[in-house]
Amino acid sequence: DAGVTQSPTHLIKTRGQHVTLRCSPISGHKSVSWYQQVLGQGPQFIFQYYEKEERGRGNFPDRFSARQFPNYSSELNVNALLLGDSALYLCASSLGLGFGSHSGANVLTFGAGSRLTVL
């Protein structure tokens, strides 16, 4: 079975441009989450989508947006890129939504990431 797949793997943009990152979850997983990882830090939560609805949003500006499609794949869009947006963008999928219950359905499986460099 394929794991979580992300594209593109690497990309270089200039300030002010727009970028779209794509993610396909594990088959059967309905939840997709996006994380940003800046060099030397742990991943930071950006968005979570479950059944095509936004279920969580981290502390990121409105330049960041996302959506989930009927096949549960997802896109992360970032407008008006800044140098500080340079990071590894990670997508993760899970079976469950994660309402605090101790369930293996809350385990996240991550993709290999999309490494964005903004010049």
Add this chain to the structure above:
Amino acid sequence: GIQVEQSPPDLILQEGANSTLRCNFSDSVNNLQWFHQNPWGQLINLFYIPSGTKQNGRLSATTVATERYSLLYISSSQTTDSGVYFCADHAGGAQKLVFGQGTRLTINP
């Protein structure tokens, strides 16, 4: 929000050594997970361990939820164990994992 502290920040060992990584939480543990990030950036889920002890080969993990900490043990380290180890826990109703800053483990041959 929940705070996650990992220690030590860096650890350098010789191949064959054992190590213990620690994770402290400021709030109750919900869905604690340990990850290994390899040099290429891939995050691999090692354990889902909201409480108790689990073992997988040379790795084991223990979470003491009542005291809000978790430990990851690596025995007989190999160079392929090198990388950054993160612990993370679920916060709130959304699938938001809050990560620690990580422990960078370097295993020298």
